[in-house]
Amino acid sequence: MDGKTFIITGGNSGLGYQCARNIALQSGSNNVVIASRNVEKSEAAVKQLVSETQNTGIYSLPLDLSSLQSVRSFAATFVSQKLPPLYGVVCNAISCGEKPAEDGFDMTFATGHLGHFLLANLLLKNMQDGRIIFVSSDQHNPPAFIAKIRYTDALEFARPNKYSHNTKYSFTKLCNIYCVYELSAKLRSETDKNITVNAFNPGFMADTGLAKPKNTAEKLLKQLAPLLARLLGMHSSAAISGKLLAEYMTNAKYEGITGKYFDRTKEIPSSELSYSKANAANLWKRSVELTRLQQQETVFII
Numbered sequence: 576m577d578g579k580t581f582i583i584t585g586g587n588s589g590l591g592y593q594c595a596r597n598i599a600l601q602s603g604s605n606n607v608v609i610a611s612r613n614v615e616k617s618e619a620a621v622k623q624l625v626s627e628t629q630n631t632g633i634y635s636l637p638l639d640l641s642s643l644q645s646v647r648s649f650a651a652t653f654v655s656q657k658l659p660p661l662y663g664v665v666c667n668a669i670s671c672g673e674k675p676a677e678d679g680f681d682m683t684f685a686t687g688h689l690g691h692f693l694l695a696n697l698l699l700k701n702m703q704d705g706r707i708i709f710v711s712s713d714q715h716n717p718p719a720f721i722a723k724i725r726y727t728d729a730l731e732f733a734r735p736n737k738y739s740h741n742t743k744y745s746f747t748k749l750c751n752i753y754c755v756y757e758l759s760a761k762l763r764s765e766t767d768k769n770i771t772v773n774a775f776n777p778g779f780m781a782d783t784g785l786a787k788p789k790n791t792a793e794k795l796l797k798q799l800a801p802l803l804a805r806l807l808g809m810h811s812s813a814a815i816s817g818k819l820l821a822e823y824m825t826n827a828k829y830e831g832i833t834g835k836y837f838d839r840t841k842e843i844p845s846s847e848l849s850y851s852k853a854n855a856a857n858l859w860k861r862s863v864e865l866t867r868l869q870q871q872e873t874v875f876i877i
């Protein structure tokens with residue numbers, strides 16, 4: 576089989592779906608794997624994507640990021656499929672439920688950070704050239720009235736905890752950026768791989784599942800949020816940001832650019848806190864411990 580393969584976590588809806596659609600549209604030789612927990616929904620998404628793009632190289636494989644076992648099974652199944660070389664990984668999915676994840680970790684942290692940390696490590700063995708993008712958010716640096724973000728040790732957020740939904744979400748999105756900076760630096764200093772790693776903020780997208788209000792207060796906020804987002808220049812949609820995200824994965828102009836934070840079309844600095852090398856190193860060390868990452872599972876010395 577010819578071409579390149581791209582994996583998109585949570586590619587069955589929202590931003591991930593639009594990213595998958597645009598990667599599939601860009602070239603008939605691009606293969607796209609939708610990695611999602613809901614098999615039925617993913618199969619329906621694949622059908623829809625094939626019909627919208629006429630690209631027949633679109634597949635779905637089960638991945639539940641809230642289960643480390645599922646992440647390991649996904650990586651093994653992916654390798655057994657013998658698709659064209661893996662070129663791109665879009666770490667996009669997140670689930671913000673109150674229920675702890677399968678391994679007892681906080682659901683937001685487990686799906687948004689830990690599962691992706693493990694996934695990236697497991698897949699790197701199968702990549703020589705390529706791109707990895709972690710979908711973060713401007714909420715990695717929220718205004719104080721939304722969430723107060725501090726970082727002492729990743730363990731404080733790894734277990735189900737007392738923090739609000741917004742705080743957990745912001746912390747996880749901050750972890751995405753630490754992971755990007757650390758992974759990008761490690762790839763450059765410890766391997767000969769030509770793989771770039773960047774973070775992407777899609778802006779506020781009122782048309783995805785994540786933005787669905789869960790209670791009356793959120794319903795009210797939802798009415799205001801698009802207006803506020805427009806006023807603050809943060810407004811977007813799944814279609815607009817999905818297209819941009821696909822560009823970062825495929826466009827030659829981003830070749831070699833690594834360890835950066837992109838706010839939709841622009842590279843901008845991330846928050847001051849996100850540049851703490853000590854925090855990034857702490858997160859990496861804790862993530863190795865929490866995922867029980869084994870030496871044979873990663874290209875890095877652990």
Ligand SMILES: NC(=O)c1ccc[n+]([C@@H]2O[C@H](COP(=O)([O-])OP(=O)(O)OC[C@H]3O[C@@H](n4cnc5c(N)ncnc54)[C@H](OP(=O)(O)O)[C@@H]3O)[C@@H](O)[C@H]2O)c1
Nearest residue numbers: 585589590613639640641668669670712779780783784785
């Ligand atoms: N919406 C916004 O305004 C906004 C703003 C900034 C950043 N973002 C970021 O954009 C990314 C995409 O979010 P979205 O807005 O497109 O939300 P979404 O529509 O809710 O999509 C989330 C995707 O993640 C999948 N998913 C959830 N839990 C999973 C798990 N345990 N294992 C595997 N897949 C799982 C969902 O699949 P199921 O069908 O199985 O639920 C769905 O496909 C997230 O990283 C989010 O933080 C969003």
